[in-house]
Amino acid sequence: MQDLNKLWKIFKEKYTDTGLVKGAFSAPGRVNLIGEHTDYNEGFVLPVAIDKKIVMLGQLREDRLVQVFDLVYKTKITFSLDSLSPSKKESWANYLMGVMDEIQKAGYPLQGVNLVFTSNIPQRAGLSSSAALEVVTALTMAKLNSLEIKPLEMAHLCRRAENNFVGVACGIMDQYVSCLGQKNYALFIDCRSNDYELIPLKDPNYQIIICNSKVQRGLVDSEYNKRKEECKIATEFFKHKLNREIRALRDIAIDEYEKYQAQLPEIIARRARHVISENYRVQVGVQALREGNFSAFGQLMIESHRSLKNDYEVSCAELDLLVDLALKQEGVLGARMTGAGFGGCTVNLLKRDYVDFFKEKIKKEYKKITGINPDVYLTAPSGGAKVIELI
Numbered sequence: 001m002q003d004l005n006k007l008w009k010i011f012k013e014k015y016t017d018t019g020l021v022k023g024a025f026s027a028p029g030r031v032n033l034i035g036e037h038t039d040y041n042e043g044f045v046l047p048v049a050i051d052k053k054i055v056m057l058g059q060l061r062e063d064r065l066v067q068v069f070d071l072v073y074k075t076k077i078t079f080s081l082d083s084l085s086p087s088k089k090e091s092w093a094n095y096l097m098g099v100m101d102e103i104q105k106a107g108y109p110l111q112g113v114n115l116v117f118t119s120n121i122p123q124r125a126g127l128s129s130s131a132a133l134e135v136v137t138a139l140t141m142a143k144l145n146s147l148e149i150k151p152l153e154m155a156h157l158c159r160r161a162e163n164n165f166v167g168v169a170c171g172i173m174d175q176y177v178s179c180l181g182q183k184n185y186a187l188f189i190d191c192r193s194n195d196y197e198l199i200p201l202k203d204p205n206y207q208i209i210i211c212n213s214k215v216q217r218g219l220v221d222s223e224y225n226k227r228k229e230e231c232k233i234a235t236e237f238f239k240h241k242l243n244r245e246i247r248a249l250r251d252i253a254i255d256e257y258e259k260y261q262a263q264l265p266e267i268i269a270r271r272a273r274h275v276i277s278e279n280y281r282v283q284v285g286v287q288a289l290r291e292g293n294f295s296a297f298g299q300l301m302i303e304s305h306r307s308l309k310n311d312y313e314v315s316c317a318e319l320d321l322l323v324d325l326a327l328k329q330e331g332v333l334g335a336r337m338t339g340a341g342f343g344g345c346t347v348n349l350l351k352r353d354y355v356d357f358f359k360e361k362i363k364k365e366y367k368k369i370t371g372i373n374p375d376v377y378l379t380a381p382s383g384g385a386k387v388i389e390l391i
Ligand code: GLA
Pocket: 035, 036, 037, 038, 039, 040, 170, 171, 172, 173, 174, 339, 340, 341
């Protein structure tokens, strides 16, 4: 990624100085350690913000125009804050427009801006580059327009942008951790109450490694929405069976599931089993981390992957291969797919001494079988969205 001086130089080449407030802002991607497809079931998740991010430079304008130059695809677009509607051509622009739309709908007044942004988060790899783009846009707009928008409100606003404007029915996890992530901590989020707890994750003996399969099935959005529907069917079923308030699969205990599961259609039963058991794994996993029991946590990651593969059916051959290869290596405590699935990345927990060997082996073996060169990133829990400078 270019350094800040270089980015300002590009900014000055693209735009004339308006003389108004300007600044630089960033928002990170994320990797989810455990708790997959639980957020939209009002359950638990444990993501960390990663050290890959989007950096956005912006300056306020007198009028209501927004100009954006993006250094990833090298495209420039212009639109007005008075006519925000989804663009078919530049689909990345929808994340920005959606956020600006939601800010205005929340009653905050906006002026136009000139923007430049760049990113080192791999695209469509399950590391939430889109949430990072939403969050960095929200932060940039808030700060340049002197608006007081708290991080949690910002996360919700960005999620609404993705749900309403981009048209993806995602949960709150990605935007939440991009806003609120903290260095050296994982974020244990209760996706019903929106409370969170910081779980320390800094032990020099262990390393989190992300492996990018470099494949992405086109199925993500349609299958994602289908899973949501299936969870809804399961929730309705339990509402009728149990004599108490049931709002989501979060409310079902494992023994309740076991008692009634035979009455559910087979696929729905498996979907429900994933969500109910995954919620349990997150809570047990958090306790294991609190006690410094990384082996127990790794085991839960392995179980999580099995459940995502067999019950929720959101993995794919390449992700399964990466997990299988990882689990054969020495020093690996856990491995699983991360994010929505159907391609993208796995997350691995390793003893640090084995990191170099792991990298080399995974790259070689995965390439040998698939013909694809995977990317392997060492990562550490990083901070959430921030103001780099406001001038
Ligand atoms: C995507 C969504 C998240 C979450 C994950 C699956 O990343 O944006 O809200 O549902 O998939 O855990």
